[in-house]
Amino acid sequence: MIITLIDIALLTFMGATAIAILRLRSLFAVVMLSGIYSLLAASMFVVLDAVDVAFTEAAVGAGISTVLMIAVLALTGERERTPSHTPLLPMVVVVLTGAALIYATFDMPAFGDANAPVNLHVAPRYLNESFAEVGLPNVVTSVLASYRGYDTLGEVTVIFTAAVAVMLLIGGRKGDDAGIKKEPADDTEPDDDGGTA
Amino acid sequence: MFAVTAFAVLIALGIALARAFMGPTVFDRILAVNSVGTKTVLLIAVLGFLTGRPDFLDIAIVYALINFIGVVAVLKYVKYGDVAHSGTSEDG
Structure with a gap:
């Protein structure tokens, strides 16, 4: 309540x-x-x-x-510039998409349903035996670090690659004046420092 | 008891939100965001006790840290016009 x-x-x-x-x-x-x-x-x-x-x-x-x-x-x-087009068509598209998604949720099992497929497949084994098999008190940590260890390793690799790419893009421009120049918009006042990255 | 506290925090959250919506100046909005963050920390702490699991208190502490970093970045932008300005330190 x-x-x-x-x-x-x-x-x-x-x-x-x-x-x-x-x-x-x-x-x-x-x-x-x-x-x-x-x-x-x-x-x-x-x-x-x-x-x-x-x-x-x-x-x-x-x-x-x-x-x-x-x-x-x-x-x-x-x-933000005032939009020149009417938002009617995007509104219709968004409402229709939302209605379709809400219609799709009617097929889903109820929230917290014990007979939902997600609670029947591997979840009981994780909850009952993860402490004996992995030895961690937190089941989420056991699933992420052990049962789905390769998946987590792949995610970490993706994040590491993204971080390296961002550092190459941003970190290599120190002392370089060829930063992103600010485009003069019609309704903004210019900054005092030129807006270099 | 905890329920009353939770509702008091929610009312304070609503008031801070109203200031964020109306806030004529930049600083009204920054202060509103900061107080919404503080109210979120309080709400999470109260929720932990309300549901009988005060284990979430550390999450509330981490929220407070995140809130602090965000406000520092915003204030640097307002003061210098640039997040990466080396007025205080390198990181934004």
């Missing part, structure tokens, strides 16, 4: 934040509000008992994304 009320309050806040993001034209405020949205989503994940997902959402969504978006704002303008 209490948890349900907290769910409703958090979802209301998230909806209000999303609408405010849509209506604002100041991109700085939009970045701030998307950070707030991410924090609210992280709280929602904690309420739903997905603590590790909430952790990732807070670190990536509220932390890194906000910093990256602010860095992008330093290179571009702070105002």
Whole structure:
């Protein structure tokens, strides 16, 4: 009951934040509000008992994304241009896609259903025998580090490659004046430092 | 008891959100984001006790750290116009 009320309050806040993001034209405020949205989503994940997902959402969504978006704002303008086309067609497409997705959820098993396929296949074995087989008290850690060890190794390789590529792209430009030049937009005032990366 | 605390935190969250929506100046919004982050930390802590599992307290502490880093980056942008400015340190 209490948890349900907290769910409703958090979802209301998230909806209000999303609408405010849509209506604002100041991109700085939009970045701030998307950070707030991410924090609210992280709280929602904690309420739903997905603590590790909430952790990732807070670190990536509220932390890194906000910093990256602010860095992008330093290179571009702070105002969003008023769109020249009417948003009717995208609205129809989005509503139809959303309706199709909601229709698809009717085929899914109920939330927390004990007879759902995800709770019947390998989950009982993980829950019952992972401590004897792996020896870690946290089942999620056992699954990630042992049962799906190769999968995790592949993910780490992908992230490492991405980090190396980003460092090659960004880190090699120190002292180089050929950074990204700011394109003069018609409704933004120029920065004082030229906007080099 | 914890339920009342949770609702008080939610109300404070709503007030901070309203300031973030309206906030005429940049600093209103930064302060609103910071206080929303603080309220999230409090909400997670209260939720841990509400559901009888206070193990999530360390998650709340990590949230507080993330909140701090984000606000530092935003303030650097507002002050210098650039996140990578070497006013204080190299990393943003």
